[in-house]
Amino acid sequence: MSQEIDIDPNAYTLPFSLTKTIRRDPYPAILPSNPSNSQAGKIILITGGGTGIGSSAARVWAHASALGIIILGRRIEPLEETALQIRAINAETKVLVIKTDVSIDDEVKHVFQQTHKVFGRGPDVVLLCAAVLEPSRLVHEMGADEWWGYMAINSKGVYSCIHHYINTQSNPAHPTGTIVVMNSASTSILDIQHPANGIGKLSAQRLVEFVDASYPTLRIFSLLPGLVATPSQQPQNLPYARDDPAMSGMLTLYLSQARADYLRGSTMSVNWDVEELEQFQKEIREKNLLKLSWIPILPIGGGKGLAM
Template identity: 45%
Template sequence: MAQQVDPDQFTTPFMPTATKRRDPYPAIDPSKPSNSQKGKIIIITGASGGLEAAAARVWARAGATGIVIAARRIDALEKIATELNKISPSSKVLPVKADITSEEQVKSLFASVQTTFGRPADVLINNAGYLKDDQLIGETAPNEWWTGIEINLKAQPEPKKPTGTIITVSSGRAGITAEGGSAYNISKIAEQKLNEHLQLEYPTLRVFTTMPGISPTEMATPYWLQFAHDHEDLTGMLALYLAQPRADFLKGSMVGVNWDIVAGKVFQTSWLPILPFNGGKGLGA
């Protein structure tokens, strides 16, 4: 008899609210007037597919004035740009080929935004990163192991001026200890500490880290698909909420897409439970 799988075993331990959200709900619906992003310019990195392409579509539905999508694959970006123009003809969409581990390309990205819109962006959703598992400590070349740490921390675009909202899409794996996943998991919890320091050192910024849940995107390996019940739009929809002053009490915190914002002021904390995990080679959430 096959062992039954609890679909919430990687969701419930991270919940500070009684209600668990796995699907879009009215409070974060982009069609709701209170979630309108008219007048806002947003940059979304790693937007060639998956959750961030979904986030771009959410922000188009919310009527964002400018949507800048950046990634290394310009062909994929141009395809998504066509979709966004159909969703919101009034939004100006700017696809930019950029590797955000390159300081020069990051500078070029922000310069393109300034040239196109005449001002900096209001919101940055930072998603680009690096994932490789099965890297056992002591059995992986130090430079290879360090690559994941370096890219996931270095790939944090910094604004020229300390204003606006930065939302880093992290992972629940910041709270999981998994064989072979040390570099990725450590980099994810390090992202949170980096954002806490960024918020402290630049109080005029609004800085958040998000746990995107587990969605059935192309990144989900067969192991994770059995837990992938979170709608892909939740990350972009949560960003609609975080981009507004009503979320200021959560600045510097890690916030999960499964949390219920209707419940009011959930715990403001960077605490994460540390979950032992022994299964599933080639983690991809």
């Protein structure tokens, strides 16, 4: 006779919690129906827009009255299905579907050129969801070319999208707009079975900080989606994967507003309550609380070295 095992659904969420309130479902402050989150007149471009979090985000932006939604992905069928769902939600939202492999730089360049051609301008917001999780393997079990192939999507693809978004603007030295890079809490642990995912995501997180420091007129954020029961989710995580996939899209509604400027260049999580965060925005901004630090014991990182 099988016996059910009680689990704490927040077991893998609590270690990454920041606010007292843990959010795993949509709440009023981030809903697309909240008038403050309206995206009327705005255009968003979403990589990985045919499935999972990217597809959910596209639907969220349709509910928020977006002027245009561009969705990219390697498979045309799920992109077209998502496009149908967007049109069913909001017939006034213009949808552009482009089959794209973000690891191929020329294809990414074409996307931004095509966006300007169709809409007459670039997107206001770029949401980078395209990612891949390699099979569980140690370093000696995966050749360099295969490893680099995963890195090409998780790291190079992010760089390529940011690069061409900036370079198709009228003044690339002073770009504007908002970029949200979907990341993963796996960057915080040594998951030895997935070295390409961990390293690729960590490099993307650091890239967000570099771009933020380089372009004061451009808004950029790193966003953790929580644990979502997507097809790519690891089986052992499924009992804990209870975060609503739409929350990432809803958080981009928040991040696209000036009220979120205290998080620029930082990492944000869907599990953190935005209204609680705002109470600490001065401290978050001035102390860089949500940015990476390197070997904090060293003086350059604010440490005092080893006690002698």
